[in-house]
Amino acid sequence: MQTTSFLDFKTQAESIIHSHIINAEPLLLSHQWDKLQQAIESIRQKVKKAGLWAPHLPKDIGGQGLTISQLGELSAVLGRSPLGHVCFGCQAPDAGNAELLHLYADKRIKSEFLHPLAAGDIRSCFAMTEPAMAGSNPTRLSATAELKNGQWHINGHKWFTTGADGADFAIIMAVTEPKAAKHQQASMIIVPTDSPGYALVRNISVMGSEGHGYFSHGEVKFSNVVVPEQNLLGQRGAGFLMAQQRLGPGRIQHCMRWIGIARRCFDIMCRYVNQRQITDQQTLAQQPVMQVKIADSYAAIEAAQYLVQATAERIDKAGYAAAKHDISMIKFHTAQMLQNVMNHAIQALGGLGVTDDTVLSFFYREERAARIYDGPDEVHQLSLAKQLLAQYR
Ligand SMILES: Cc1cc2nc3c(=O)[nH]c(=O)nc-3n(C[C@H](O)[C@H](O)[C@H](O)COP(=O)(O)OP(=O)(O)OC[C@H]3O[C@@H](n4cnc5c(N)ncnc54)[C@H](O)[C@@H]3O)c2cc1C
Known part of the structure; x- marks a missing residue:
């Protein structure tokens, strides 16, 4: 269920992505790190002024206190740019680390590390x-x-x-x-x-x-x-348990971020094939083989989004333990969907797809690892299969 204030939050975030954040991407793609940092700082001021900063953190430490489902939806918006989460102060690994400090740190650690981290003053x-x-x-x-x-x-x-x-x-x-x-x-x-x-x-x-x-x-x-x-x-000795707790919300946000990336790749692909003439009469978009890829990509993104949202809602209602099975499922399923959609988009753009003139190559390079970090595909597949098979014994 979306509240009016959350819808407004999302609309404002979309507007900042399209009017400011995407414009800063060429600095990232051309490795102009100092200028990029300045651009990020300037956008962060706008995000803070709009009251959208650190959506994942509780309000008492300067965040916006969104639910897991809301954070997921927002992640799909911010994921459209590799700079989205950074500009909103909810990028990995700072986001997960701040959540850990909020849960487990004493007063001194909170004042020395958590508060400046939450404000974006340290990393x-x-x-x-x-x-x-x-x-x-x-x-x-x-x-x-x-x-x-x-x-x-x-x-x-x-x-x-x-x-x-x-x-x-x-x-x-x-x-x-x-x-x-x-x-x-x-x-x-x-x-x-x-x-x-x-x-x-x-x-x-x-x-x-x-x-x-x-x-x-x-x-x-x-x-x-x-x-x-x-x-x-x-x-002492609770590190493994805490790491699992840290990764729980992180996996929903990664999955929704990947959905945002997949949607951006899909947009770039559709715009390109619609305008790319391959003969005097025909564009790439008129080729049935391209239409199949467009339809398959769209269906795969939509299906993944429904699955991730349902998992986020289950966590909000019943907690992480109740959604363990679903979290494993969305982690490998969404990462594989992302890889397929990025691949289709790059193929559709031909040579342009592998250049750094679009964001596709950055996504492809950085997000191949989606199938490895926070647990490789196989680890999640094994965990899911074990739980499923146990139901048939
Ligand atoms: C871009 C990126 C960012 C990362 N960021 C961080 C970070 O900030 N902090 C941090 O601590 N770590 C980070 N990691 C590390 C990441 O969590 C590990 O790479 C991941 O857990 C896999 O461990 P490994 O690389 O040692 O692979 P290995 O454990 O050596 O596994 C290699 C491969 O074996 C297969 N495999 C593994 N287990 C099984 C199994 N049981 N059955 C069948 N096949 C299996 C999988 O295909 C796996 O990819 C990051 C990794 C990447 C790529």
């Missing part, structure tokens, strides 16, 4: 995945944190730490309880990135681009990093 990253261990099974980590004389001594080697470039603090997942059951060994600890022993080794080059800032994935080392005992978030 953060989330360091769980390691080059030496299978990230698909996050109960297997080699990073350690030992408590000695009231301080955590942290050692670890992480990678794919999104946004580590320019982050002010990292939340690291490290083993603090090596003798506990495997789901209770790791904890989350805040590490300011100016701590001695913390090093951003490099921005990993992903499909030809090292990216920058928000649009980068770092390799990070923690060598005898020492932080106060109070930098622990939540309980």
